[in-house]
Amino acid sequence: MLGWLLAAVSLLWVLAERKTTRPDGTLVKTHPYRQMLPYLAPKPNSAITYYDEYVQAEALLAYIEASRELGKDVDVTDCLLAAIAVALDEVPRLNRFLVGRRLYQRHARKLSFSALRRKKDRGAEVSGVHLTVDDGWVFDDLHHAVQRLIAVERSGRRTYTDSELRLTLALPRPLLALTVAVLKWLDAHNLLPASFIDRDPLFCSAFLANLGSIDMRPGYHHLYEWGNCPVFVVAGKIAPMPMVEDGAVVVRQVLHLRLSFDERIDDGLNASDAVNAAKAVLEHPFARLGCLRADGSDRVPLHAPPQLPHAG
Template identity: 40%
Template sequence: MRTPLRRRDGRLVTGIPDERAIMPFIMRRRNESTVYFEQLVDITAAQDWIERWNAAGGPRLSLFVLLLHEVAGMLHARPRLNRFVARRRLYDRDGVYLSFGAMKEFADNATLEMIKRRFEPDESLGTVVRSLETAIQQARAAGVASVDKELKLLLSLPVPLLDIAVAVFHWLDARGLLPSSLTSSDPMYSSAVVSNLGSLKTDAAFHHLYEHGNCPLFLVVGSCRPAPVVHDGRIQIRQILPLRWTFDERIEDGLYAARSAELLRRRLEDPIGNLGLPEDAVDSASVREEL
């Protein structure tokens, strides 16, 4: 069977260097291709920006939602990170999709609902805030999700049949033959999964990638902590946010990935240079909402 030029979720990348094209044949699975790296981001200015945004009457903004907005912006600006490997070939994804979890309550046995959202280029922060607030509320208020019902049905099968069903699913997926109804809401068919451990007041972990799906990036956000840093030539106590990345090296080289992560750091550390004054951004968001 010939490699499809177009899948429902992406388009075949052509003209790539030979050393990039051979990688999926040498490193055949996602977890033998992973690179782990850490960023420590000074979010003192971002926290101040968020506080001013909220005080100016903008829709309630959190650091995590700002981070999601900036990760999406980074992926739009650095599109070679928004790729995936399928059947040993490299594909450009058809859009920027981020997945993240929302717990229904902070308890040991609480259900974690996964949310997947498409982020459009140049989408306003106000639009993102309102959309995610609605999505989180709906996820927490919903009963049994359709994906959970499908899982219960699969798990009711005898083990040999379940093995066969999963194998057929992956065989069809590798060839781009799965209907979008089976993948459109699956969080593992996304540009990146972003996990907010900071909301649980815990440190960030390095997470594995999933062989299921085609997501090549996993970002774990830790808890903010004060730390001494050199700022404006002086040692100051600043608020530091740890970000820990897991990256499928087959989609792009380490230099491109490192420069992309550096772009995200600059966006977060200089929110005024990136987004403008928060009061102006709130006014702009209000005008768009009225229109």
Template identity: 30%
Template sequence: MTVEVVPVPAARRQTLHFLRFAEAAAPVHLDTEVDATALLAHRVRGRRYSVVSYAMRALGEVMPGFPEANAAFAGSLRPRVARHAAVDVKLTLDKKVDGTRSVLSVVLPDVDGCTLDHLQNAVERLRDTPVGEIRELDGARALQKLPLLVGRLAFALANRLRGRHTRMGTVALTSLGHAPVRRFFSHGGTTVTIGLGRIAPTPVVVDGEVVVRPVLPLSLTFDHRVIDGAMAADLLTALKTTLEATGAGDVDGVGAGDRAGTA
């Protein structure tokens, strides 16, 4: 048998730097299920928004109520926490770089001040723009060009506590909804990482009867260095409630929260 040993592609160097950074965390995982009936109905009545856009809007609504979770951690002998007033979402992207499939990420700032249309516009731009033209990926492209040890140092310097939210966000969001994935748990380098699976028809009990509803798997990974399980469970419950209420009180398929305000 012939074994080929090759260098790790440069397109994956930023992932290696991130994983080394993320090793210090103490991740704990929770999950729940979202009844997506109202969410899907909202998509039918109006613009076909991405589930990711709904999730970002929900994070913008929920995270300000959990300031301890909208935070970042650093230090060992002198542990410190940076708490953020705004909600900046780190969104992962599945892109090909020089023929190599790679996970990249961008930060969408101030999602707590964004409309659903603004978030959807951002999702569509990131989805449809060639990877070499996405300006938010300039930093990742620079890391891919640096020797490994130099890139590791550059990554660490760029993600120091005070300014980390500009590159890592204050909360991470990742989705595998394109595949038949029910449960997955990811640590995105932030205190809270939200994972989305694929919406699928699922038997559930409603008022004592078994019915089939579209169910969205929703996971939450939290860094135990920053918050505890009780708060994480409350946050996950609030996200579930917010997503299930999507479309409530809407007029002509447009949410009340979408009629005013821009990012």
């Protein structure tokens, strides 16, 4: 009897090891060197790369002001999420993730961001909120989706994440540790249910923390050992900063970004291209985000190819 049980367990283990399909991505075949990387650097923080980027923000501030004059409560977080969405579409190799030492192309642009549960309250709890950017969305669609999600977090109602955390934290610590280990094993073998993945903000293309909303400078953030988020973006407060232009020092309003990137998903050249794509959106928001004209003639899809910038 024991022999049959061991044989059944062994067969199930082999089948689990061979399963390559999962609900949030498609397996990618890459160069042998990149296939070897997850074995040489098995955790995301053993392959983390940091980027510093400075965005000239005068046009961004003007765009936000123009939007608010039209009654839209647009902010820097909205624009950052839109810029990340466009960058992921222009450089789709960055919309990948590693799980079970295999590389997958993510099916959608899923973005997560941190939000205070009470507006402008530095002591309020922070929630991780996530949304999936539809291919047909324009900036207004993303803005309204963000507003709806934040409204839910600030409503005082218990969310799915709240209920999930209450349930898991009620477990004894050894059992909780075992539960997390089992969930990680299921994820590594592509057995985690789609409903679980869809609701967890750490299963995402990129995570944004806009510390400028609470007047903080940006810091470099680690990558979590849970989920499959390969990019973490931290934004600071827009502030005046000296910059060199044509050999002269000028003072500009600057948005300072710091990014953490898991280099196992792709090389630094493509990561740099994605950063430049996001920067172009933020520095030319009137052309790249649009949605300010009453007739809707400037509705620019968030998957649009690069356009020549023009004045707002």
